[in-house]
Amino acid sequence: MDPIVIFGLIEKGLTLLPTLVSAGIDITHRVNQLITLSKGGVDGTLDDAAIAKIRADFDADLAEFNSDLPD
Amino acid sequence: MKRLALVLVVAVGLGGCAQLQAVTQGISLVTKTVTNPVTKEEEAKIELAMDTALQLLLTYRRACIAGNADVNCKANIRMLQPYTRAAVPLLRQLRSFVDNNDQINASVVYNQLTSLYVNLKTAAQSVGINVGA
Numbered sequence: 001m002d003p004i005v006i007f008g009l010i011e012k013g014l015t016l017l018p019t020l021v022s023a024g025i026d027i028t029h030r031v032n033q034l035i036t037l038s039k040g041g042v043d044g045t046l047d048d049a050a051i052a053k054i055r056a057d058f059d060a061d062l063a064e065f066n067s068d069l070p071d
Numbered sequence: 072m073k074r075l076a077l078v079l080v081v082a083v084g085l086g087g088c089a090q091l092q093a094v095t096q097g098i099s100l101v102t103k104t105v106t107n108p109v110t111k112e113e114e115a116k117i118e119l120a121m122d123t124a125l126q127l128l129l130t131y132r133r134a135c136i137a138g139n140a141d142v143n144c145k146a147n148i149r150m151l152q153p154y155t156r157a158a159v160p161l162l163r164q165l166r167s168f169v170d171n172n173d174q175i176n177a178s179v180v181y182n183q184l185t186s187l188y189v190n191l192k193t194a195a196q197s198v199g200i201n202v203g204a
Contacts, residue, residue, distance in 0.1 A: 037119055061122055064132075069136065
């Protein structure tokens with residue numbers, strides 16, 4: 001993957017982090033995912049397990065947001 | 072409690088703007104074609120960007136359920152859910168196509184996700200949530 005694209009991703013992620021902190025969101029996991037994705041993309045070590053973890057996390061978060069709200 | 076609600080409203084209003092704008096830009100900057108394929112890394116990047124944007128909406132939802140968000144929060148969330156629900160089958164298709172290196176269909180679904188997020192942004196604005204120009 002193009003390193004420029006990776007650096008752009010890091011920049012976007014870092015820009016968003018203060019907003020997440022302001023909303024009281026624990027960013028540790030998010031930062032670790034950004035590091036994994038950026039490092040793995042640059043040095044070619046991004047494995048299927050890392051991608052599967054990103055997919056699983058997104059699935060879980062989408063499922064929570066998409067569930068019906070209580071009345 | 073009021074301070075938390077205010078922070079969340081501001082975060083969704085301003086942060087959501089930046090986040091969804093970033094997501095939209097991240098997706099729409101490059102229209103995918105067969106000669107510009109969707110790699111696994113790019114797919115992971117899109118999913119992580121979308122999930123990061125979703126964190127604010129999730130926080131808004133949790134605050135809404137706890138009674139700490141604005142009075143219109145349930146209606147706002149229900150207005151946005153059709154778009155986030157529509158993303159689920161598209162993501163499944165995208166993952167399958169990328170895993171099988173079916174670049175023709177991967178490009179089609181990738182571009183459908185782009186349209187979905189543009190529509191989500193428009194819908195959010197229509198209920199008063201500023202998610203960017």
